Amino acid sequence: MRHFIALFACSLVMLHASANEPPAHAAKPEADAARKLAADIAKPASAKPAADKADKAAPAADKAAADKAAALAIARAADKSVADKAAAEKEPKGEKAVDKPGKTSASTADKAASAISATSEEDAEVDLSVRIAERLAEMRAKQAARMAAAAKAKKAAEAKRKKEAAAAAAVAVAAAAPKISNHWDYEGEFGPENWGKINPAWSQCGAGKRQSPIDIRDGMKVSLDEIDFNYRYSDYTEVDNGKTVQVNLARGNFMTIGNQSYELVQFHFHRPSEEKINGKGTEMVIHLEHRGPGGKLAIVAVLLERGKANDAIQTVWNNIPLEKNQQVASSEPLDPLELLPERREYYTYMGSQTTPPCTENVLWLVMKQPMTASPAQMALFSRLYPLNARPVQESEGRMVKESN
Numbered sequence: 001m002r003h004f005i006a007l008f009a010c011s012l013v014m015l016h017a018s019a020n021e022p023p024a025h026a027a028k029p030e031a032d033a034a035r036k037l038a039a040d041i042a043k044p045a046s047a048k049p050a051a052d053k054a055d056k057a058a059p060a061a062d063k064a065a066a067d068k069a070a071a072l073a074i075a076r077a078a079d080k081s082v083a084d085k086a087a088a089e090k091e092p093k094g095e096k097a098v099d100k101p102g103k104t105s106a107s108t109a110d111k112a113a114s115a116i117s118a119t120s121e122e123d124a125e126v127d128l129s130v131r132i133a134e135r136l137a138e139m140r141a142k143q144a145a146r147m148a149a150a151a152k153a154k155k156a157a158e159a160k161r162k163k164e165a166a167a168a169a170a171v172a173v174a175a176a177a178p179k180i181s182n183h184w185d186y187e188g189e190f191g192p193e194n195w196g197k198i199n200p201a202w203s204q205c206g207a208g209k210r211q212s213p214i215d216i217r218d219g220m221k222v223s224l225d226e227i228d229f230n231y232r233y234s235d236y237t238e239v240d241n242g243k244t245v246q247v248n249l250a251r252g253n254f255m256t257i258g259n260q261s262y263e264l265v266q267f268h269f270h271r272p273s274e275e276k277i278n279g280k281g282t283e284m285v286i287h288l289e290h291r292g293p294g295g296k297l298a299i300v301a302v303l304l305e306r307g308k309a310n311d312a313i314q315t316v317w318n319n320i321p322l323e324k325n326q327q328v329a330s331s332e333p334l335d336p337l338e339l340l341p342e343r344r345e346y347y348t349y350m351g352s353q354t355t356p357p358c359t360e361n362v363l364w365l366v367m368k369q370p371m372t373a374s375p376a377q378m379a380l381f382s383r384l385y386p387l388n389a390r391p392v393q394e395s396e397g398r399m400v401k402e403s404n
Contacts, residue, residue, distance in 0.1 A: 184356050186243075192390050195356050205358035211393035212351030212364060213274035219347050219402035227300075227344055227365065228256040231264065233333040238316065240324045243355065244268045244388055245381070247316055253336055255290050255298065257365075262290030262298040264336060270389045271381055274354050275301050275366050277347075282370055283378055285389075286339055287354075297353070298363040300346075302339055307372030312338035317380055341369035345403035354390045368403065 181198050184190050190198060196206020204211070235250045246268040253264035266289050273285035284304035292298060304310075312334055321328045347366040352358050 186388050186390070195358065199356070202356040202358060204352065204360055205356055208352060208358060208360050209396045210350055210352055210360040210398065211358060212354050212362065213276070213390060213392050214349065214351065214395045214398070214400075215276040215279055215392045216347050216349070216366060216400055216402075217278050217395075219400040221404040222401050224346070224348065224401060224403045225258045227346065229337065229340060229344075230254045230256065231336040231340075233335045235333055236330045237327050238319050238321065238330065239327050240321050240384070242324045244270065244385060245316065245320060247334070249334075249336065255300070257298075260292060262292040262296075265289050265291050267336070267339065269381060269385075270354075271378075271385055271387065272389050273301075273303050274389045274392070275303070276392055277303075277366075277368075284373065284381065286371070288336070288339065296361070296363070297359070298365065299353075300340075301364065301366040302341065303367065303370040304373050304378070305370045306375050306378060309374035309377055310338065310371065312336070313373050313377050317377060320384075339371065341367055341371050343369040345369065347400060347402045349398055349400045351398075 180200070181190070184195055184198060184202075186192065192205075195202050196204070231253045234253060237248045239246050239248070246266055248266045249264055251263070255262045255264065267286055268289075269284060269286055271284045273281040273283070275281065275285060282303040282305050286302040286304060288300040288302070290298040290300070315332065315334050319328055319330060345368040347364075347368065349364050350360075351362050351364045352360040353362060
């Protein structure tokens, strides 16, 4: 743009010089004005910071070269104009006619210089606008980068929070989930109400429909097969297993009902009695566990009341191990018949084991006549196990028969 204005100013000067042909003394100011205009064009548009000059050194150099070329062209044109005007002085002309063209040329040069100066200011403003735009773009880029970094950090924090929440939820679920264990007890967290939750293999303890013990009521009086107990003196081992005192008998003791025989495997004690008759229990009970063909269980329950001492029970108490889960062999044989009442009438129903895994399809035979044990014998067991009885379970409409 500056080049175009310079050429335009040069053309105006030459046009006025050739049209009016002023004298030599009038042409000198015109030449000086042209040289001044060329010098002004050759100068930088405005003072700029060193940083901007360094950033635009190459374009500024090209622009300065172009301005110098334009100024040289104007100066040559001005010199030619001066020479032409000097030659023209030989021709007679009026003073008034000479002065007018010189003034017009000077005025035109001033206008051209003003136009170039305005253009230089416009260029400076444009350059400033460009630098401002560049700075704004840089600031916007930095702001966008900061926003992106903040969004990324927020996203990472949210992901971390969700991960921690998921981990906490997993811990809570694990804590709330039933604990798989082989440990059970008669009270607290591992008590009867939780047996079905402690181990999946014990699910029948909570979900079974034929669970024992029950409160025996409204039994159907019928003519039941007599129980033939073919017991004899036997050697045994004894163990305090942490739940009760258990006596494991040697082979050879049988019980027969009808045409089915069951072998006595072991007997153990509960306090109080697990079974109830019409809502009433006793202080203790003995469970004599038998195995039949295919491992089918048949359990005889003998209720114990306070009274005369029982010799078989005393033999057992005499051989209780000093340590739990320690097996002790008997020093003398034991007669299981001493644990049975004289009268053999009984109640019978289908139920389950009364300890985990609470296996069902167990034949229960509850003797109607209780046996006795001395207060001292009962007190001794109560010191070991004051409570080791499962609460009664729902009968679920089961049939109960009793001897008439």
